[in-house]
Amino acid sequence: MRAKRAAGAAAVAALLAAVSLAGCGHAGPPPAPTPAGATAPATSPPSAAPTTPPSTERLLRVTRSGGFAGRTRTLLVNGDGSWTLLGEQDKELRTGRLDAARLEDLRTALRAADFPHLPRTTAADPPVYDGFRYSFVHGGSEVSADETALPPALSRVLEALPGFDAA
Numbered sequence: 385m386r387a388k389r390a391a392g393a394a395a396v397a398a399l400l401a402a403v404s405l406a407g408c409g410h411a412g413p414p415p416a417p418t419p420a421g422a423t424a425p426a427t428s429p430p431s432a433a434p435t436t437p438p439s440t441e442r443l444l445r446v447t448r449s450g451g452f453a454g455r456t457r458t459l460l461v462n463g464d465g466s467w468t469l470l471g472e473q474d475k476e477l478r479t480g481r482l483d484a485a486r487l488e489d490l491r492t493a494l495r496a497a498d499f500p501h502l503p504r505t506t507a508a509d510p511p512v513y514d515g516f517r518y519s520f521v522h523g524g525s526e527v528s529a530d531e532t533a534l535p536p537a538l539s540r541v542l543e544a545l546p547g548f549d550a551a
Contacts, residue, residue: 445459
C-alpha cells in the first residue's frame with residue numbers, strides 16, 4: 385500500500401514539475417542570429433491609441449455644490465457645444481447644445497480666465513455657510529472658489545453656461 389502511495393506521489397510531483405517548467409519556456413524556436421554587419425529588420429511601432437475627435441473632447445467641467453439644500457450639480461461641456469447637467473450620483477438631469485455665439489463666448493471667457501495662473505482655491509471671507517462652491521476643470525487645470533469670492537474671470541465663464549437648475 386505504501387508503495388502505491390509513494391508511486392502516486394512521485395507521479396503527481398513529476399506532473400507538477402513538467403507543468404511548471406512548460407510555462408518557463410518561450411513559444412516557438414529561438415530567433416535566428418543576425419549575420420555580422422546586417423541590421424535586424426525594423427519593426428513597426430505600436431499604433432497610437434485612437435484620439436477623441438475635437439468636437440467631443442471635454443471643454444469644461446463645472447461642479448456646483450452647497451447651497452441651502454446642499455445639492456451637487458455637475459455641468460459637462462464638450463468642444464462642439466453639447467452639454468449635460470448631472471445631479472446626485474451622476475444622474476442625467478438635462479442636455480442641450482450651446483449655439484455658436486454662446487460657445488464662442490465661452491471659449492473667449494476660458495482663454496481670458498488663464499486657468500493655470502488662477503489661484504487653485506478661493507474662499508469667502510467671512511465664510512458663507514449656505515453659499516455655493518464652484519469647481520472648474522479646464523485644459524488640465526482645476527480651480528475652485530466660493531460663489532461670493534469668484535474671480536471676475538470665472539464669473540464670465542459661468543455667465544456663458546446654461547444654468548444649474550434641473551428644469
